Amino acid sequence: MWIASPAVGSLHSTTPCPYLRKPFHLDKGVKSARLTVTALGLYECEINGQRVGDEIFAPGWTDYSKRVMSRSYDVTSLLKTGDNVLGAILGDGWYCGYMGWWNKRENYGDRTKLMAQLDVVLADGKTVSIATGSDWKTAEGPIRESDFFMGEIYDARLEFGSWSSPGFDDSEWNLCRVEKEVPDISIEERLGPPVRRQEEIKPINRRVIQNGKQVRFIYDLGQNFAGWIRLEVRAGQGRSLRLRFAEILDPKGDIYTENLRSARATDYYICKGEGKEVWEPRFTFHGFRYVEVEGATEADEVAIAGVVVHSDIKPTGSFRCSHELLNKLQSNIVWGQKSNFLEVPTDCPQRDERLGWTGDAQVFIRTAAFNRDVSGFFRKWTRDIRDAQGENGSVPCVIPNVIDGDLAKRDGGPAWSDAAIICPWTIYLCYGEKQILTEHYESMQRYLDGLIKNYCKDYIRSHWQADPWGGFGDWLALDGSGKIEGGTPKDLIGTAFLAYDAGLMAKIADALGKVDDARRYEKLHKEIAGVFRRRFVTPDGLIASGTQTAMVLALHFGLVEGEARKLMAETLNRDVRNRGFHLATGFVGTPYLLEVLEENGYLDTAYKLLEQESFPSWLFPVKNGATTIWERWDGWTPEKGPQDKSMNSYNHYAYGAVGAWMYRSVAGLEVDAKEPGYRHVIFRPRPGGSLTWAEASLETAQGTVKIRWDKVPEGLKLDLTVPEGSHATLEPPEGFGPARSLKAGHHQIVLKV
Ligand code: BGC
Numbered sequence: 156m157w158i159a160s161p162a163v164g165s166l167h168s169t170t171p172c173p174y175l176r177k178p179f180h181l182d183k184g185v186k187s188a189r190l191t192v193t194a195l196g197l198y199e200c201e202i203n204g205q206r207v208g209d210e211i212f213a214p215g216w217t218d219y220s221k222r223v224m225s226r227s228y229d230v231t232s233l234l235k236t237g238d239n240v241l242g243a244i245l246g247d248g249w250y251c252g253y254m255g256w257w258n259k260r261e262n263y264g265d266r267t268k269l270m271a272q273l274d275v276v277l278a279d280g281k282t283v284s285i286a287t288g289s290d291w292k293t294a295e296g297p298i299r300e301s302d303f304f305m306g307e308i309y310d311a312r313l314e315f316g317s318w319s320s321p322g323f324d325d326s327e328w329n330l331c332r333v334e335k336e337v338p339d340i341s342i343e344e345r346l347g348p349p350v351r352r353q354e355e356i357k358p359i360n361r362r363v364i365q366n367g368k369q370v371r372f373i374y375d376l377g378q379n380f381a382g383w384i385r386l387e388v389r390a391g392q393g394r395s396l397r398l399r400f401a402e403i404l405d406p407k408g409d410i411y412t413e414n415l416r417s418a419r420a421t422d423y424y425i426c427k428g429e430g431k432e433v434w435e436p437r438f439t440f441h442g443f444r445y446v447e448v449e450g451a452t453e454a455d456e457v458a459i460a461g462v463v464v465h466s467d468i469k470p471t472g473s474f475r476c477s478h479e480l481l482n483k484l485q486s487n488i489v490w491g492q493k494s495n496f497l498e499v500p501t502d503c504p505q506r507d508e509r510l511g512w513t514g515d516a517q518v519f520i521r522t523a524a525f526n527r528d529v530s531g532f533f534r535k536w537t538r539d540i541r542d543a544q545g546e547n548g549s550v551p552c553v554i555p556n557v558i559d560g561d562l563a564k565r566d567g568g569p570a571w572s573d574a575a576i577i578c579p580w581t582i583y584l585c586y587g588e589k590q591i592l593t594e595h596y597e598s599m600q601r602y603l604d605g606l607i608k609n610y611c612k613d614y615i616r617s618h619w620q621a622d623p624w625g626g627f628g629d630w631l632a633l634d635g636s637g638k639i640e641g642g643t644p645k646d647l648i649g650t651a652f653l654a655y656d657a658g659l660m661a662k663i664a665d666a667l668g669k670v671d672d673a674r675r676y677e678k679l680h681k682e683i684a685g686v687f688r689r690r691f692v693t694p695d696g697l698i699a700s701g702t703q704t705a706m707v708l709a710l711h712f713g714l715v716e717g718e719a720r721k722l723m724a725e726t727l728n729r730d731v732r733n734r735g736f737h738l739a740t741g742f743v744g745t746p747y748l749l750e751v752l753e754e755n756g757y758l759d760t761a762y763k764l765l766e767q768e769s770f771p772s773w774l775f776p777v778k779n780g781a782t783t784i785w786e787r788w789d790g791w792t793p794e795k796g797p798q799d800k801s802m803n804s805y806n807h808y809a810y811g812a813v814g815a816w817m818y819r820s821v822a823g824l825e826v827d828a829k830e831p832g833y834r835h836v837i838f839r840p841r842p843g844g845s846l847t848w849a850e851a852s853l854e855t856a857q858g859t860v861k862i863r864w865d866k867v868p869e870g871l872k873l874d875l876t877v878p879e880g881s882h883a884t885l886e887p888p889e890g891f892g893p894a895r896s897l898k899a900g901h902h903q904i905v906l907k908v
Contacts, residue, residue, distance in 0.1 A: 156286070157195070157268040157334035160245075160293045166261060169247060169305070172298035172438065174318055175269055176242040176325060177291045184278040185234045190241070191274075193225035193342055196267025197248035197438050201319035202233040202241055210349035211464055212438070215535075216249040216498045218542045218555045219263040222341040225270075226349075234275065241285060242319030243269050244298070246438025249498075252302045253417075254509065255557040262557045268334050270342070292328035298437065304418040304507045307436035311427035312392065347535030348467040350498055356380070356461035358446075362408065365453075372448040373410060376461040379444040379783040379806050381494040381504035383422070383462050385435045386448075390455035392428025397421060397450050400443035402505060402805040403797065410447045413800035418507040431456075440464060442494060442505030442806050444782065466496045468527040474817050476849035478766065481817070483777050488811035489526050491784040492519070495808050496529070499536050499554065503786065503804035510553040511536065514571035514627060515809045518746045520578055522814035524585035525824075525853060533582045534591055540575050541598045548598075548605025550575045552627070561624075566610060568626020569649035570743045575602045576656045580663060587832020587856060592663050599663065603656050614686040616649030625649070629704040631787050632741030633771055636702075641741045643704040647691050648743055651708040654683040658712070662828060687714045696722030703730055704744025710755060711747040724755035736763040738771045738788055746812035753820055753841060762844030765813070765821075773813055784811040822851030823862050827884075832856050836883040838875055838897075840864045850874075857881040870907040877902070 160173035190207060192200055193214045200207040207228050214224045245267035248254075255262045273285040296315055299308040317323050359377035363370055379402050388396065400420045401410035412420065420441050424434050451457050474485045495501045499511035500519070516536070523529045536554070543556040545566070552558075552567035566572050579595045582588070610616055617625070628640030628648065636642025661676035687709070691699040696719035698705045706727040709715045715723055730739075731752070740748055752761040768774045771788035779791065786807035790798050797803060819825050823840030826833050833855040840849070842864060850863035858878025865872045871891060877883040883897040891906040 156288060157270050157337045158287045158289070158291055158331040159266050159268045159334050161329060161332050162295065163266045164251075169252070169300045169302055170266070171295040172301050173245050173267065173293045174242065174296045174315065175245070175291050175293045175331060176240055176319060176323075176328070177285060178238060178240045178321060179285050180238055181234065181236055181275060181277065181283060183281070184236050185231055186276045186278050186280075188229070188231045188234050188273060188275040189227055190230045190271065191225055191227045192243070192269070192271040193223050194243075194245055194267060194269050195219055195223060195264055195337070196250040197246035198243050198269060199437060200241070200243045200271070202230055203235070203239055204317055204320040205233050207233065209351060211352060212248060212350045212498060215345060215349060216555060217539060219250055220338065220340065221542050222343055224345040225342050226345050230273070238321035240319050240321055240323070241271070241273055243271065244296075244437065245269055246298075246301050248303065248438060249555075249557070253304045253507070255559065264337075268337065287331075289330060289333050291331040292325045293331045294325070294328040301436065301438040303439055303509065304420065305439070306420055306422040306441070307439045308423040309434060309436065310425040311432060311434065312425060314427065346538060347531040350464055351467045352382075353463045353465060353493070355385070356463065358459060358461070368452050370451050370453055372451070372457060373404075373408070374446045374448070374459055376444055376446070377782070378461075378490065379442070379494070380461065380463050380490060381440055381442050381497055381806075382464040383436050383440055384446055384459045385433065385462055386424055387431060387433050387458040388424070388426060388451075388455065389431050390426045390428065390451060390457075392426060394426040394428070394452075394455065395450050396424045396426070396448055396457070398424070399447045399449070400441040400505075401445045401447070402443060403791070404445060406796070410445050411797065414506060414797065414803045414805075416506045416801070418505065420505065435462060440497070440504065442503060463493065464497070465493045466498060466532055468496055468529050468532055470526065471528045471854040472525040472818065472852065474525070474814070474822055474849075474851045476821060477847040478845060480768070480774050480777050481765070484773055485814065485817065487777065487781055487783050488522060488808070488814040490782060491806060491808035491811045492523055492526055494783060494806050496523070496527070496532060499539065500532075502809075503807050505806060506804060510557070511539065511555060512553050512571070513540070513550065513567050513574035514552070514630065514742055515807070517570065517574035517577045518742055518812045519808045520581045521585070522812050524581065525815065525818045528854070530582055530586040530588065533578055537579050537582070537591060537595055540578070541595060544575070544598055544602065547609050548601040548603075549609070550602055565622055565624060566606070568624065569616060569645065569652045571627060572602070573652045573656055575599060576659050576663075580659045583663075583666065584826055584828055584831050587834060589666065592667055596663065596667060599660065603660060606653060606656070610649070611653065614650065614653065614683045615646055615690060616653045617646040627742075629702070629741035629743040632702070632704060632739065632744065633788055634702050634704070634739045634741070641702065641704065643700050643702045643744070647699055647705055648708065650683065650687045650690070651712050651714060654680055654687055654714055655712045657683055684714045692719060692723075694719060696720065696726065698723060701726075702739075702744070703727060703748065704740045707740065707744045707747050707751050710751045720755075724751070724757065728752065728755075728757045728760050731760050731764060736760070736767050737769070738764065738773070742809050745810060746815070749813065749816045750820070758841055758843050766844050773810070781805065784808055818851050818853075821846065822849045823864065824851045824853060824860060833860055834881055836860050836877055836881050837886060838862050838873070838883060839886040840871070840873070841888055842866060842871065855881070867905065869905055871905070873902070873904045873906065875902040875904070
């Protein structure tokens with residue numbers, strides 16, 4: 156049964172984290188024991204003073220009004236004959252913390268709750284079960300407050316000592332409340348990788364600012380990331396240290412926190428004053444590179460280390476080339492991914508948002524699947540998408556859907572809600588597992604049917620049919636429109652994505668052997684493409700609005716053909732040149748821009764954009780010290796400094812979607828949709844720009860795939876590895892001869908011009 160502390164916060168204030176404990180006696184030795192546990196909120200369990208498991212923020216985030224995940228641990232070795240104690244600490248987390256935008260708590264419920272069951276088989280075969288119930292006791296402890304956005308307040312003077320061990324006096328503790336009102340939600344084994352601590356970072360610099368006897372430190376960890384710090388301190392009892400976190404410094408060298416909006420992102424540690432104290436927070440995380448520690452005196456000893464946490468997605472891919480700034484860009488993309496793959500794919504890890512924005516995830520998923528194994532991560536999140544789907548099939552803009560107001564009820568809009576089809580398809584493509592398609596087929600169909608029925612008129616996806624809003628447009632494009640949503644018409648973006656959805660559904664139906672459906676979706680795709688052309692494209696290949704993103708979508712989704720296609724590609728190329736090879740596209744157009752240029756014969760232009768160092772470009776932030784991907788091209792400029800504080804993160808992965816092009820075209824590692832999961836590898840290096848070599852490798856289900864090319868006097872030297880169980884095709888760059896098939900093994904080939 157669910158139990159909780161009697162203490163409760165309010166919509167605008169939290170309660171201290173409750174500690175819960177249950178002593179019990181085992182009169183025989185233990186043969187085996189399993190603890191199954193879950194919480195509404197976050198839990199950390201202990202048995203006899205030892206932590207159970209190594210997950211962070213367990214049990215993870217799902218739509219708690221529908222389901223919560225649980226975990227089962229083998230705890231045989233933690234128990235003993237005689238007295239034992241099972242304990243838990245609870246944190247607000249996503250359940251009743253401030254998560255969800257409007258600076259208000261309690262998205263799902265008013266207090267954290269625990270459910271646990273310990274099943275023990277004794278040496279004599281008898282079984283004993285200890286479950287959460289009204290006989291559990293609870294008390295407030297040293298964690299006075301803990302929230303993802305706000306931070307953690309820890310008063311070490313209030314530590315209990317061995318509270319989860321036998322012999323501890325809990326006579327002052329209260330009895331737990333049995334929570335009878337919790338709706339009957341599904342409790343299921345965890346899906347996807349849990350969050351774990353990953354690595355530690357040492358500061359590269361510490362600035363000491365003296366103020367009388369007080370000192371303030373500003374640490375630079377050298378890398379923007381998500382996690383927290385480990386604090387080591389030697390100071391007097393009651394000394395209170397305030398820790399604040401920031402992504403950048405202001406011109407005076409102080410931490411810049413304005414872009415965190417309402418996220419206080421501040422931890423406090425109050426010393427107990429007994430020698431060296433080592434502390435890490437439990438139920439919060441921050442997105443930061445710099446840390447300010449305030450409140451110490453000259454005599455105190457203070458040291459910190461950064462602790463990086465994210466979902467346990469294993470590294471799979473690597474990309475390197477002869478251009479050092481591009482290598483740094485790749486590193487920034489990976490750090491953007493690590494910082495934002497935290498239980499769900501979030502937009503950013505620092506401000507009061509940290510939400511599963513569908514659009515961001517959709518544009519980045521292909522890149523993500525190169526860098527790390529994200530198959531389990533997305534199997535879980537695509538289930539979250541299904542859970543959030545509305546009755547009319549619509550998919551909201553953030554998942555789990557925790558935002559308030561109109562946005563929460565709306566379909567997420569073009570390029571956002573389409574994640575419902577794009578994400579399962581991409582996971583299938585990259586990992587070859589059909590299951591994700593089978594699981595989502597019905598919901599993807601419902602989504603597309605609903606779009607056509609409720610948000611389209613004659614296949615023009617003009618959201619105003621059901622809703623005048625129309626979506627986020629080409630979010631953050633610098634296309635001269637002066638609008639945050641860019642100048643590409645929303646119905647153009649919508650109809651283009653509708654056609655793309657239909658085309659993907661045809662491929663999905665084919666993969667699942669649903670031949671009739673596949674033909675039906677192909678026909679639908681053709682019809683939508685026809686409608687798109689009629690409405691938005693002239694026979695000469697001019698397109699409504701004339702923005703780069705309009706052209707990129709039409710070209711990438713195969714919505715223009717023949718001469719019109721040629722002319723449109725020419726216009727796009729000219730527009731890029733006219734802008735001096737600077738970027739003008741937003742979230743929607745940018746991910747496909749280089750691919751479209753390449754496909755249409757403008758590889759040179761693609762490389763000029765990629766290697767561009769002046770604003771706006773991918774390398775401009777890199778040149779200016781970025782260690783992650785910025786949310787906006789103009790997140791910081793020498794003229795203006797930081798962008799408007801109301802929306803300016805320095806750790807958003809969306810524009811890092813260019814990573815996929817670096818793997819697929821710069822290095823040349825491609826998958827074949829007909830034999831997904833790299834059972835058929837396509838090597839298609841497209842050398843260009845100033846690059847003299849590039850290489851990529853990828854761990855696939857078949858084994859490691861590798862490519863390296865070097866420009867040599869004779870032509871192009873290739874080093875290729877095809878794993879057992881795969882075969883490959885080499886598609887040389889133009890002018891280097893015909894395609895050739897390759898068997899599993901290692902191949903060294905010199906392609907002559
Ligand atoms: C988020 C985005 C998101 C957008 C919707 C922002 O606040 O950070 O990345 O996609 O809203 O347009």
